[in-house]
Amino acid sequence: MIAKPPFRERFLLWRNAWLMSPKFQRTSMRLPLLRRVAQGHAASMFGIITGFVYTKTLTAAVDLGIIARLASAPAGTADLAASAGLDLPAASRLLAAAAAIDLVEPLEGDRWTLGQRGAALAGNAGALAMIEHHKIFYDDLADPVALLRRGRGGGKLAAFWSYAEAAGRDEPASAADPATDAYSALMAASQPMVAEQMLDAHDFGRHRKLLDVGGGHGAFLAEVAARHPGLALALFDLPPVAEAARAVLDSRGLAHVEAHGGSFRDDPLPTGADLVTLVRILHDHDDAVVAALLAKVHAALPVGGTLLIAEPMAGTKGAEAMGDAYFGLYLWAMGSGRPRTFKAYVALLESVGFHHIREVETALPMVTRMVLARK
């Protein structure tokens, strides 16, 4: 006897048969209550189908200096056209498109100011840096089928993140790569929005010494130092990154922050900290690398010490698209790692001996979630 599929599966097949039926689609538009729902679904689907146009409108508005120019003062169409190097019809077309997605807003007399989205963007250096960075991700995604078929990496994102493909292929991390400056600058630009979430959600002041593993140029530690001047701080990253971090930290008056060079895949971690942070680190790596790194963190911590993992995660309610679609494909193109659920981290942490594993809520889980675990 063939077993009956479970209820959920039967329901989903029934629902999908209805949704696919042209008759149902027509009827739902005629019934007032269903029409609302159908319109909402249609609008969000249309947003996905046409989303690339909005992304490119945004890129053009940023690249042509329209967002930066309007951030300082309103301007007329002719002025914006001249400074952007566009003729009037092209500038008008772009401004109308940008207004439709709330990047700019028209004023009296053929003048413009920023829209709500444009204003929020103009004040966010991290988001602007990501818009620039996304050009290479966009190139990698030009043929998504080819990207999925050829396997992970092999494109521009993989070249940008010089350590990632090597980690995915289990080769040693490159120790003298000028590319580290480019990705570290990108990370530093987007770090303040992550640090703010973390510092608001957890009391770092109750720790004695913090070691930030994969700490880049020290942008996170600089934010921690500003809020908790009494906390001893140390950073660990690949040797060229740690060397650059030393210079950056010194120039910011943070000479007391230690910068250790090494690879967490090959070297032990420095000991002496009662709090270790892994900020946007683990999702870059495959499970074997992550399990080995977590075991090293466990070994480096004293009994009772704390590990804090911070990154966007898969299965985040309300931000599924960020965790699973954006990071899923981003990390695939980059050549290693995967977005993980909180549950997946619990299993990995327990497997190396951590306990008291819990999630600490952040205000914007889309930017970062936080997991705490104790040795």
Ligand SMILES: C[S@@+](CC[C@H](N)C(=O)[O-])C[C@H]1O[C@@H](n2cnc3c(N)ncnc32)[C@H](O)[C@@H]1O
């Ligand atoms: C995505 S960035 C995150 C940087 C920083 N934590 C932040 O959130 O801004 C990943 C960092 O991990 C470092 N990293 C990658 N592989 C490493 C390894 N094997 N050993 C030490 N650091 C490594 C990179 O150099 C980079 O600084």
